[in-house]
Amino acid sequence: MLVIIIILSACKTHETLLRKDVKTMRIKRIMRKTKERDNKIMSMWVKRYNAIYYVGDKEKAFRGNYKIIKDSLVLISLGSVLGIEGVRILFMPDSIFFVDRINKVYFSGDYSDFKKYNKFDVDYNSLQNVLLNNGDIIRELGNYSKMEGKEKAKVVNGNYLIKFWNEDEKNLDTRKDEIKWMQEIEIDKEHFTVKRIFVEELEQKKSYEIRYSDLRKVENVFVPFRIGIEFREINNLLKADIRIKKMNINEEVNVNIKAGKKYKRMEF
Numbered sequence: 633m634l635v636i637i638i639i640l641s642a643c644k645t646h647e648t649l650l651r652k653d654v655k656t657m658r659i660k661r662i663m664r665k666t667k668e669r670d671n672k673i674m675s676m677w678v679k680r681y682n683a684i685y686y687v688g689d690k691e692k693a694f695r696g697n698y699k700i701i702k703d704s705l706v707l708i709s710l711g712s713v714l715g716i717e718g719v720r721i722l723f724m725p726d727s728i729f730f731v732d733r734i735n736k737v738y739f740s741g742d743y744s745d746f747k748k749y750n751k752f753d754v755d756y757n758s759l760q761n762v763l764l765n766n767g768d769i770i771r772e773l774g775n776y777s778k779m780e781g782k783e784k785a786k787v788v789n790g791n792y793l794i795k796f797w798n799e800d801e802k803n804l805d806t807r808k809d810e811i812k813w814m815q816e817i818e819i820d821k822e823h824f825t826v827k828r829i830f831v832e833e834l835e836q837k838k839s840y841e842i843r844y845s846d847l848r849k850v851e852n853v854f855v856p857f858r859i860g861i862e863f864r865e866i867n868n869l870l871k872a873d874i875r876i877k878k879m880n881i882n883e884e885v886n887v888n889i890k891a892g893k894k895y896k897r898m899e900f
Contacts, residue, residue: 656784669767679880719733731891738898762859791828795814796814815831838863840861843859
């Protein structure tokens with residue numbers, strides 16, 4: 633379930649006014665800066681993370697590790713707070729291999745088959761970009777390009793703020809009753825890391841928010857050591873708080889995942 637909420641990744645808006653004495657920047661240049669930062673990370677090994685997963689008023693604690701080889705694979709291990717591994721999942725661009733060590737079952741197939749199991753769309757690029765804090769997650773939202781010419785981002789709370797309303801709408805004064813969805817993206821003004829992504833689909837009455845904090849320098853790249861995720865829809869609230877304890881980047885990453893001989897294949 634933790635993996636699901638990472639992928640889905642507080643309906644809370646910021647109303648802070650733009651100060652006239654703070655320098656703004658064109659969106660096109662901001663995107664270029666985030667890309668320069670992204671290109672410095674080719675692999676990541678989070679040797680340990682602690683996480684709390686919330687469903688409504690219930691919570692469960694996890695710990696584990698994950699490895700990423702950019703554009704090739706994401707391997708996530710989830711276990712108990714005692715360090716006993718329960719699940720290991722290998723995500724590749726076109727397939728998934730899933731091993732449940734507790735129930736002695738495994739899954740091997742494509743993303744459409746995996747959706748039958750978890751009921752949510754799983755997307756490799758989104759998962760990779762969320763965990764790497766890649767600016768590509770902004771580009772995947774698909775609308776910034778319509779504003780990247782002479783448009784400038786506002787500065788709010790020390791971050792660049794980019795906002796979009798509806799797919800084909802550039803006018804931020806769109807009437808409230810005509811707005812179908814909205815996006816807010818905050819970029820760290822100094823290091824050009826993604827700080828916050830908020831997407832609200834008003835017609836479907838659902839939203840998700842990803843927050844990044846606790847920036848630390850690893851191999852001359854600033855990366856967040858805390859990821860907060862919140863997904864809301866009618867009568868449903870899912871949250872995760874992920875705290876990274878140890879991380880290496882751009883080192884050789886070895887991948888190991890297999891199912892035991894007595895494991896049964898999951899069929900849907």
